[in-house]
Amino acid sequence: MSQLEQQIKAAIREVEDFPKKGVNFKDITTLLASPELCNQVTDYLAETYKSLDIDLIVGIESRGFLFGFSLAQKLNIPFVLARKKGKLPFQKISYSYELEYGTSIVEMHVDSIQPRNKVLIHDDLLATGGTAGAVAELVKLREGVLVGFNFLIELSFLNGRQTLEKQSNNIISLAKYF
Amino acid sequence: MSQLEQQIKAAIREVEDFPKKGVNFKDITTLLASPELCNQVTDYLAETYKSLDIDLIVGIESRGFLFGFSLAQKLNIPFVLARKKGKLPFQKISYSYELEYGTSIVEMHVDSIQPRNKVLIHDDLLATGGTAGAVAELVKLREGVLVGFNFLIELSFLNGRQTLEKQSNNIISLAKYF
Numbered sequence: 001m002s003q004l005e006q007q008i009k010a011a012i013r014e015v016e017d018f019p020k021k022g023v024n025f026k027d028i029t030t031l032l033a034s035p036e037l038c039n040q041v042t043d044y045l046a047e048t049y050k051s052l053d054i055d056l057i058v059g060i061e062s063r064g065f066l067f068g069f070s071l072a073q074k075l076n077i078p079f080v081l082a083r084k085k086g087k088l089p090f091q092k093i094s095y096s097y098e099l100e101y102g103t104s105i106v107e108m109h110v111d112s113i114q115p116r117n118k119v120l121i122h123d124d125l126l127a128t129g130g131t132a133g134a135v136a137e138l139v140k141l142r143e144g145v146l147v148g149f150n151f152l153i154e155l156s157f158l159n160g161r162q163t164l165e166k167q168s169n170n171i172i173s174l175a176k177y178f
Numbered sequence: 179m180s181q182l183e184q185q186i187k188a189a190i191r192e193v194e195d196f197p198k199k200g201v202n203f204k205d206i207t208t209l210l211a212s213p214e215l216c217n218q219v220t221d222y223l224a225e226t227y228k229s230l231d232i233d234l235i236v237g238i239e240s241r242g243f244l245f246g247f248s249l250a251q252k253l254n255i256p257f258v259l260a261r262k263k264g265k266l267p268f269q270k271i272s273y274s275y276e277l278e279y280g281t282s283i284v285e286m287h288v289d290s291i292q293p294r295n296k297v298l299i300h301d302d303l304l305a306t307g308g309t310a311g312a313v314a315e316l317v318k319l320r321e322g323v324l325v326g327f328n329f330l331i332e333l334s335f336l337n338g339r340q341t342l343e344k345q346s347n348n349i350i351s352l353a354k355y356f
Contacts (some may be wrong), residue, residue: 018267025267029287032247033234033256042251056211062240066247066257069210073220073248078211089196089203109207 004044008152008175011037026153026177028063028124041174042067045150046074048172052147053118058082058108058139060123060131067152068122080112082121082135093141097134106134108142115143126151126173129160136167148172182222186330186353189215204331204355206241206302219352220245223328224252226350230325231296236260236286236317238301238309245330246300258290260299260313271319275312284312286320293321304329304351307338314345326350 001009011031018025032038045067056078059068065081072079085094085105092107113119119139121132132149139146148170154161156178164171179187189209196203210216223245234256237246243259250257263272263283270285291297297317299310310327317324326348332339334356339349 013268015267019264027267029259029266029268029290032250032259033290035251035254035256038247038257039251039254062243065240065243069216069244070248070251072210073213073217076213076217078213079216079244081207081210086197088207089193089205090191090207112207112211 004040005175007037008041012153012175026125026155028066028152031152032066038067038070041152042070042074044174045071049120049150050075052120054120054147055117056080056113057120057122058113058135060106060121060135061087063125064123066124071122071150080108082106082108082138093138095134095137095141097130099130104131104134106131106138108135108138110142113139113142113144117142117144118147119144120147120150122150124152126154126160126164126171127158129158129163132160133163133167136164140167153177182218183353185215186219190331190353204303204333206244206330209330210244216245216248219330220248220252222352223249227298227328228253230298232298232325233295234258234291235298235300236291236313238284238299238313239265241303242301244302249300249328258286260284260286260316271316273312273315273319275308277308282309282312284309284316286313286316288320291317291320291322295320295322296325297322298325298328300328302330304332304338304342304349305336307336307341310338311341311345314342318345331355 013027013030015025057072058080061083091110151173154173154176191205191208193203235250236258239261269288329351332351
């Protein structure tokens, strides 16, 4: 385990039984209280992705707006919002995907990605990969080139990685829980 | 009007009749597509607030997570999430406030602010000031010292400024619409 991964794990708070009984929630608000570590994370991500010539980063509502945007600013590239249904004001593309119970819809503005744009998708957490996979479908719909997925945290035991590998093999998470 | 304000207004897209008939929505996703301007905004905010010895920034879900966090990283201070009811996992303080129809609740983690911490509240938009005012009540509840409010956009005609002035006179918005 790298030193950065150790530091991130030490900064994350685990909250038992949230959002429901038996789930051990990984709370990043305690990481956000460590500005030096947050800057280290952003610097590390910028270093990791700078050679890939990414055109834009898509961040997933709402915790994906944090490091997604700070990384985009560091790389000096546009930042695109992927949001839940009904939040974006302009013309949209939507993708519906299945959750444990029922379905959910994720949306992006139709003009946020141009054909052949190289796109990185960022969220704070990789769980089952449902939402990130749906956002990847939106990138495809706009003929963007998916460069990879980035997450702060990966819950490996939920096998989201296997789901996302159909869309890109470049899946990087900074702190893995087994 | 300053050059920065002109640039921000030029970058913001106005969308008619969102979220309902008669409302001219200010869409910042087109601003997020201009990384140079986004970096200019963050730099300007850091310059504006650096002498105030702010201990932490509270950003309001979810667009307030964007520049709120990038400013906190620039100033090298903690970032605190103010979220809608039920989103935060740990022990919380809550404040209920009135909307046009019905009420809404905003929450913060109980350990996110310590007594006498100097706090800046940030959101992308000042409309009626209801949410930002509620967050200021949470800051007070934790005995924080409210240094001021910051917004990218202010809809002056909704008089949110008058509402917030009861809590702090330091209200800065970068682009005002009359």
